[in-house]
Amino acid sequence: MKQIYARTKTIQEDKVSGFCPGCMHGTVMKLIGEVLDEMNLVDKAACVLGIGCCGLQMDYMAYDNTTAPHGRACAVATGMKKANPESLVFTYQGDGDFASIGLAESMSAANRGENITVIFINNGIYGMTGGQMAPTTLIGMKSSTSPQGRDAKEHGYPMHMCEILNQLTAPAYLERTSCNNPANVMKTKKAIKKAFQNQIDGKGFSMVEIVTSCPTNWGMDALKALDYIEEKMLPEFPLGVIRDQ
């Protein structure tokens, strides 16, 4: 019998993931691994992990990586890429990391057009610290620090990072995808591939924003969370290529 599917080599064999059931961090991690493998880039991969559940990957991935202070992944990646332009440098960050505490680092790296790739996980909430409000939390969405639901008057509006970065001249590629159904998972994979290829081609800053779920802190089971993405998240965060130059 021909084997048509196998665990990606980039995930350590002896490890069992500690992500919650239904969490898409594992899905995206697998996609990155498959893309690295298919593009023959594993030997060049230098990943910069953000702080948050995304950082849990440290224990499972098999390629080179470092953990940045909370929010600073784009700055760490800037130094890493400049010091060693041969590596494929990519960050993997949550919304608290990329869009809140790290906003200056994220925007500045994008503005400089650093030749790095950002994988930005937008799950609308701070996962690891127990479900506090993120810059991406939807209006009306409850979190532990917006128990009555996010109120625009008090907390402002959800931040759209692809659109914000699209105001800058330098970024090469900005796309928003999701992992809420198989078709979107495949589109996410394609987007990651393109973002890595851009770096190989020296095109500069590329970001893939991936709308995902945090069933645990959303207080839903995994399937409900998929519906929530479809019904609530995607109208606020429309999918598609926002910039490709």
Add this chain to the structure above:
Amino acid sequence: MSRVFMKGCEAIAEAAVRAGCRFFAGYPITPQNEIPEYFARRMPEVGGSFVQGESEVASVNMVYGAASAGVRSMTSSSSPGIALKSEGISYCASARIPMVYANISRGGPGVGSIQPAQMDYYQATKASGNGGFQMLVFAPASVQEAVDMTYKAFDYADRDRNPVLILADGVIGTMMEPVTLPEMKTDEEIAEIKEAKKAWACIGHPLDYANRSWIEPGHWKTADMQRANEEASRLYESWGKEAQAEEYRTEDAEVVIAAYGISARIAKSAVNQLRKEGIKAGLIRAITVHPFPSHAFEHIDYGKVKAVLDVEMSIPAQFVTDVEAAVKNRCPVETCLCSGGNIMSRDAVIESVRKILAK
């Protein structure tokens, strides 16, 4: 070896380039702007990179990234900026990433003043960031010393896989002096250092590579964290032998001045003046402020010494706590202090010595 007339900040930058530093990131703050400005001009000439970060926080983290990739890397700032850099410095210490940084310190606390001061002593020697890590801290008293220390700092950083701090105040950073510059490391030498010492670098390795690079500035498991801290602690203990001091005319001294950096240089000229007048003054100058050179205080004849005079540009005094610990109550410890950007005056030091002897 070339002999040139150079400003402290620029000389520090040139020494770093000669030591093989090929990445610098920083953010403007007086009185250290000449360091990033110098690197901005110089790095392209040697095939290195300079980045003006969007903040101190970003720039120290760029250095964390570049040093993680195995390249000799440096940042610099002045007091309030160093406070911001404490995040990245702590991360480097935890992840065992070698890097060098300079604090061309100014008055404090807060935004303080832009004039030279020695108000960051505790921060530099006791708590440069969260988590109780330690570093070698060098305190130059001349531009030449700043050059020599910076040049060597990269070797220490690589040896220990730990940050190294050059703690110089605004006087050292902004004054011009003739200096002998060290040899320029060749590209081959720089490559060799990377090859030999940095197999751990995060640059992308094949999956079966033995030294798989996981740069972790922390540990999930408490046992791992304790082990890492025990290992770091053994490293810190091994630094005892690195403690350096200059002992100047202390053998027969009745008053021994204790100082570091520019204050020590001013105190030295006070000692020379007092000696001309037949007054037996001496000086212990801390060259490393961490580890503290306590050994020098063992060489004093406490039968003769009336008091140790702590001279520093900080109010309240900070360096004095280490001096007191080294003196161990064997004689009184007095202070001669100034702050807020006032530079220590030789006459104030002389006056303090006279007062002690008049008691």
